[in-house]
C-alpha cells in the first residue's frame with residue numbers, strides 16, 4: 617500500500633528541510649512554516665523527508681490513514 621508522510625506539528629520546528637529534500641515537490645509549507653503534504657499523488661513514498669527531518673517529526677503512514685490527517689491540518 618502507498619505510504620505518505622504525516623507531520624507531528626508538536627515536534628516540528630518548521631525548518632523546511634523536508635520540503636527542500638522532496639524531489640517530487642509533494643510537500644509545501646503554510647505561511648507560518650508548518651509543512652503539509654500539498655500534493656499527495658506526487659509522493660513516491662521514498663521516505664527521504666522522514667529520514668532527513670532532524671526532529672523525528674515525520675512518520676510514513678498508509679494513505680487512507682494519512683488522508684484524514686491531511687484534511688485535519690488543511
Ligand code: SF4
Pocket residue numbers: 623627628629630631632633634635651668669670671672673674
Ligand atoms: S524537516 Fe521536520 S522539523 Fe523541519 S519542517 Fe519538516 S517536519 Fe518540520
Ligand code: SF4
Pocket residue numbers: 620621637638639640641642643658659660661662663664665666
Ligand atoms: S516520502 Fe518522498 S516523495 Fe513523499 S513527501 Fe516524503 S520526500 Fe516527498
